[in-house]
Amino acid sequence: MPWMVLMFGVLVVPLGITSIALVVMQPVLVGxxxxxxxxTALLMLVMIPLALDEIWAMVQFMMQARRxxxxxxxxxxVGGTLEGGSKDERSPQFDKPRPSMVPSMVWGVSIxxxxxxxxxxxxxxxxxxxxLGASGAIANxxxxxxxxxxxxxxxxxxxxxxxxxxxxxxxxxWLVAAPFLLGGDTTTSTVNDVAAGxxxxxxxxxxxxxxxxxxxxxxxxx
Numbered sequence: 001m002p003w004m005v006l007m008f009g010v011l012v013v014p015l016g017i018t019s020i021a022l023v024v025m026q027p028v029l030v031g032x033x034x035x036x037x038x039x040t041a042l043l044m045l046v047m048i049p050l051a052l053d054e055i056w057a058m059v060q061f062m063m064q065a066r067r068x069x070x071x072x073x074x075x076x077x078v079g080g081t082l083e084g085g086s087k088d089e090r091s092p093q094f095d096k097p098r099p100s101m102v103p104s105m106v107w108g109v110s111i112x113x114x115x116x117x118x119x120x121x122x123x124x125x126x127x128x129x130x131x132l133g134a135s136g137a138i139a140n141x142x143x144x145x146x147x148x149x150x151x152x153x154x155x156x157x158x159x160x161x162x163x164x165x166x167x168x169x170x171x172x173x174w175l176v177a178a179p180f181l182l183g184g185d186t187t188t189s190t191v192n193d194v195a196a197g198x199x200x201x202x203x204x205x206x207x208x209x210x211x212x213x214x215x216x217x218x219x220x221x222x
Contacts, residue, residue, distance in 0.1 A: 001079045005058040012051040016044035020151055027143040045151060049158035053108030056160045060215060108159055112208025115153045118168055121196050122150025132192055136184025145171055159210045162221050172200030
């Protein structure tokens, strides 16, 4: 049922990104973080990489159905099968014990150590300005860039979105340049931003492990 997957994707991805964006703006517009809001955003963030492979599988299914000459809208609303398909022997059936279903929940997601460290750097940047005495524009830069770095790294843990990690190279370059372009920095915060930026650039280069196969999308997972 592609329409069900699409609705699921709309609930998780765009609404999740919106929730996270609202949280990101809090320290800049309100001047403080909301703990409950941060927790909510974290839960939304975790769901995004878990959902992306299913959404992309739906897109691939619809594209193949169209190539096979199947009616697009009927397939979208009613579903169907593809020529040359085989029985799914891997996915646990609903009559199996619940613990046996847990591993299948994280298929399509892996956590390479460079992405994990990038996530931690993003979280640190969110907390760094008051700790290191930064204020003004440079503090707002860290408040904004930190969550974007963390979100990018976590979403890139979805293997179909692994190439998204390259966005952190751009953010790393900004962190290196920002202390020399914006006001409100201290010596310690400047060193921190430059070190974080260089680390992000280096950490965003390796792809990390990809355990699943994604048919026509495989060449784009770089």
